[in-house]
Amino acid sequence: MRTLLTRYRTALRSPGMARVITAAFAAYLLSGMMSLSLLLTAERTTGSYATAGLVAGAYAAALAFAAPAWGRLVDRRGPRTPLALAVALQAVAVSTVVFAANSGTPALLVAAAGLAGACSPPTSTIASRVMAGVPDEAVQRTLFALSGFITECVFVVGPLVVAALVLLFHPLWAVGLAAVASAAGALLLRGSTAVRRLEEETARTAAGGSSGWNAAQVRVLTVVALGAFAIGGVQVSIVAHAQGSGSSEGVFVALVATGGVVASFLYGGLSLPGSLPAQLAACLGLYGLLILALAFEPGLLVSAALLLLIGAATGPADGIEAMLIGKCTPPAAQARAFAVLVTANWIGFALGSAVGGALVERASLAAGVVATGLAALAAAALALFSRVPTGPTSAAAR
Structure with a gap:
């Protein structure tokens, strides 16, 4: 500590x-x-x-x-x-x-x-x-x-x-x-x-400054959008799961947030192995697998533990994604790149919420959860196999 x-x-x-x-x-x-x-x-x-x-x-x-x-x-x-x-x-x-x-x-x-x-x-x-x-x-x-x-x-x-x-x-x-x-x-x-x-x-x-986009930026933004899609979808699934199990939606959502708060704080103070893309892939891969476990509609205690872990798995992702987009972008275009990162998050979240809600309502909770989990796993695979620069690109704000 x-x-x-x-x-x-x-x-x-x-x-x-x-x-x-x-x-x-x-x-x-x-x-x-x-x-x-x-x-x-x-x-x-x-x-x-x-x-x-x-x-x-x-x-x-x-x-x-x-x-x-x-x-x-x-x-x-x-x-x-x-x-x-x-x-x-x-x-x-x-x-x-x-x-x-x-x-x-x-x-x-x-x-x-x-x-x-x-x-x-x-x-x-x-x-x-x-x-x-x-x-x-x-x-x-x-x-x-x-x-x-x-x-x-x-x-x-x-x-x-x-x-x-x-x-x-x-x-x-x-x-x-x-x-x-x-x-x-x-x-x-x-x-x-x-x-x-x-x-x-x-x-x-x-x-x-360059106004174009490079392949590394596009890959990172695609990972971000897929990850946000999963986050949007899982929130709908969590509410549906809470209602189906007779639990509080607010408590379930708060458990995810609590896991994210703790993991984000710990990530900043620990030295973890692996490159940034590998760390992001690990976070998103674990996130996807934990989401898929919700498809079995476990009991209250298991659900609570899963939700804490789901939040913890995605907690460090925002920081890693921001660092990656900064490393793939020339200093003169970084503000726009960080702004597009915001846009990718919002769009992915909105689409995930809409698709997840439609699947839960028209098919089943399991269908919504599986689609959400697969999106997170796809994001993890893309992050893992992407060649993203890991060295510093800017000397700004020294």
């Missing part, structure tokens, strides 16, 4: 990294709160679950497809201008959401939610870009693991904060708090010394 904590202390003492991680945590609350807050706002104001689903979907889709544009802007102009612009636009977008909710017009609320998604500050993209520039690979791995850890934590804490605010106030308060946290994180990041150094690095490298 002492060695593990020492690794984290060393990583956070890298110039500017403590502020970057703090800013990222504040900004990540947006992801953990906004979609649920918008869904509850829409349901409360329109009385329609269908409209609520459209509102949440519009936000997620707009965020996913706008992220590469923000990343491209960061690569060309540096990080500080896009952060300031996004904070200003997000304030306008959230004000539009408030107006639309008070008007009770479903179409306007859907459009406002889409605008809010499109104006989400590229904080995670820029934080990843800064971390990818750390020259010490061990420190870089610890930082990405810490980023994954706080992301997992936010998706546990965020819904609880939303639930408390909805219990006491209107869901719009949760929308506002998510926006404030996002803006605070973006502005904190904008003022960090690490981001200022990245601004200087961008000025030197932007002119020579």
Whole structure:
């Protein structure tokens, strides 16, 4: 434990990294709160679950497809201008959401939610870009693991904060708090010394940036999309399994999140054997096999153990995927690559949720689980047999 904590202390003492991680945590609350807050706002104001689903979907889709544009802007102009612009636009977008909710017009609320998604500050993209520039690979791995850890934590804490605010106030308060946290994180990041150094690095490298994609990037993004497909599908399967066994859906989902939190933290502090692609393949392969075990619909205790292990298996994957995409991308195009990583995750998750839900409803729980598990195994195979660079590619943010 002492060695593990020492690794984290060393990583956070890298110039500017403590502020970057703090800013990222504040900004990540947006992801953990906004979609649920918008869904509850829409349901409360329109009385329609269908409209609520459209509102949440519009936000997620707009965020996913706008992220590469923000990343491209960061690569060309540096990080500080896009952060300031996004904070200003997000304030306008959230004000539009408030107006639309008070008007009770479903179409306007859907459009406002889409605008809010499109104006989400590229904080995670820029934080990843800064971390990818750390020259010490061990420190870089610890930082990405810490980023994954706080992301997992936010998706546990965020819904609880939303639930408390909805219990006491209107869901719009949760929308506002998510926006404030996002803006605070973006502005904190904008003022960090690490981001200022990245601004200087961008000025030197932007002119020579390549706009094309290489084969290694495409392979990593395909692995990411397949892995996210499995995550989306397994969440639907978990809910169906909980209902079928008379257990709590919330407890089952929380078990997966808990496993992810613990594994993400441990990964950053341990020295594991094998290359990054091999480590990712091991995570996704174990994930797929554990998911397939759910097809047998085991009892409560076995299910609980499996769900903890499922979360633990996928916990380190986000950090490994981010490191891999950074290593296959030239410094001048890394912000866009990290943004597309976000898009690949959202698209894969949405497709996995849709396919998994359809299979569970129209066929059986086993069919949904098998399809999800096979997607994870396919991602593991592609990761294992991909030739992805493992050496550093950037000297940015030294």
